[in-house]
Amino acid sequence: MRDPSDSQTNERSGTSKLVPFPFSKGVTVLEQDIILQARSIYKGYPGVQALDNVDFELRQGEIQALVGQNGAGKSTFIEILAGSLSPDRGEIEIGGKVYNHFDPSISIELGIQTVHQENQLVEELSVAENIFLYDLPKTRFGFVNLPNCVETADALLKQLEIDIPSEKKLTELTFVERKLVSIAKAFSRKAKILILDEPTASLDRKGREILFDIIRKAADTGLSVIYISHHLGEIFEICDRVTIFKDGFKIDTSEVKKTEMTSIVQKMIGKSSSTLAVHKKANISAEDADTLEVVNYSRGDAVKGVSFSVRKGEIFGLGGLVGAGRTELARMIFGLDKKDSGKLIFCGKDITPVSPSDAIRKGLGYLTEDRKDDGLFLIRPIFENISTVLFTKVKSMFMDLKKEQENTAIVSEQLSIKTPSIAQFVINLSGGNQQKVVLAKWLHAESEILIFDEPTVGIDVGSKSEIYQLMDNLAREGKIIIVISSDTPELISTCDRVGIMRYGKLADILSGDQITEENVLRLSMGVE
Ligand SMILES: Nc1ncnc2c1ncn2[C@@H]1O[C@H](COP(=O)(O)OP(=O)(O)OP(=O)(O)O)[C@@H](O)[C@H]1O
Ligand SMILES: [Mg+2]
DSSP states (O other): OOOGGGHHHHHHTTOSSOOOOTTOOOOOOOTTOEEEEEEEEEEEETTEEEEEEEEEEEETTOEEEEEOSTTSSHHHHHHHHTTSSOOSEEEEEETTEEESOOOHHHHHHTTEEEEOSSOOOOTTSBHHHHHTTTSOOBOTTSSBOHHHHHHHHHHHHHHTTOOOOTTSBGGGOOHHHHHHHHHHHHTSSOOSEEEEESGGGGOOHHHHHHHHHHHHHHHHTTOEEEEEOSOHHHHHHHOSEEEEEETTEEEEEEEGGGOOHHHHHHHHHSSOGGGTOOOOOOOOOGGGTTSEEEEEEEETTTEEEEEEEEOTTOEEEEEEOTTSSHHHHHHHHTTSSOOSEEEEEETTEEOOOSSHHHHHHTTEEEEOSOTTTTTOOTTSBHHHHHHHHHHHHHOOSOOOHHHHHHHHHHHHHHTTOOOSOTTSBGGGSOHHHHHHHHHHHHHHTTOSEEEEESTTTTOOHHHHHHHHHHHHHHHHTTOEEEEEOSOHHHHHHHOSEEEEEETTEEEEEEEGGGOOHHHHHHHHHTOO
């Protein structure tokens, strides 16, 4: 990170609206200083008590993790702090004043900045305009001062060491870059409390390093951070304390240094973590050897001549760094994107899909890494969402709707989607539970060949193991499963073989005992 005194350059540039630079304050950190205290917070929705008598305290300069299973109430709690939701009861004390409810402007006034679970950015605008959306620098005549906006945004991004030119349109950015823009946006105003709701769910390794660096430096200058994540490893890496929510209750707050991961998991799910891992060993006969053949897929520099075969009943992993070409490959296989070459052979027959709907009819399923693009109908009930793929597949007007509803209820239960009813609209579900609905719809379509792209991003530890169990069951039924994952432990515990992609090529295929964290990383990064 650069020298904080860099903020001077900003003053010199004579902007009409100064950017309060994040790390320039030199505040003395008194460890025990409580900056925010929430008391007896209640929030209910029809059929769900999202928060039940929650007490919470945040110290100045601390990074406090907030963990809990999907639907535990984490996002609800921070939306209350951000002022976008009102609690039914309870009070929040901040800066010596007691509030019964906030609205977003009070929250911002008090120095609370939030990076939401889902990006709240405007597609049509540039990075710079997004960063200063509510605070655009103006010219003397009241117009938006775009050059100034770009200059100030560039300076902010530079200080945060985020390498994105701020005049770029949002549509030109990758997933990872969008998340980094959301994070930078939180630093566009002076913040005392920074709230991050699952920021790393859509970040790669590099993005995560950038973020952690920002968080640590910011906390050193006295900023307090509430950090929500399902990756318990991250909590041990950067957090001082950890608070656990379960079913709307606060279960515990403790010092990370004095806590073990297993005890956090136990408090989150109420069972021991040793029961979580599922190790799979497929028993595959010789004649199943080449059930699915992926032959010579290529497109430009993104994917270069990738071939491999997957057996019936096998879970085949695709590892590699973000950008290695795995998602591009999957999209071509599924008929979503154009390709220069490539054939898909199933049981000796050419089934190369020409479009996604052709792929679905031919028995393919593809769970994309982006649940929002994946056709979740947010203001429709869960059961309708789960049925959509099956409808495309059977194309029948004569489906037994009642039976269909019962069946979707079974899938919903298998994935433990937390909801009072499958008639609930998807928009009312927690982030992780929305992800499960996407998964459910592919499981329900009973595809023969399933491609899962980062299936457990945003999913809590308990449900993760249920999803692994389901994948395992599907493989045992003879389905073919390809899993793209950046979570190496996930590849190790679920896959029979793992192909590693690097710069668009399939670098190597690991099997059995060769699938280790070290080998996966070594091959991904091209270390000999
Ligand atoms: N607008 C809403 N209407 C009805 N129920 C809701 C609404 N928003 C949240 N809920 C419910 O409140 C509970 C808490 O949800 P919340 O989003 O706070 O969970 P979370 O801990 O953030 O989970 P995740 O890890 O999946 O993001 C869930 O059962 C959810 O379905
Ligand atoms: Mg959430």
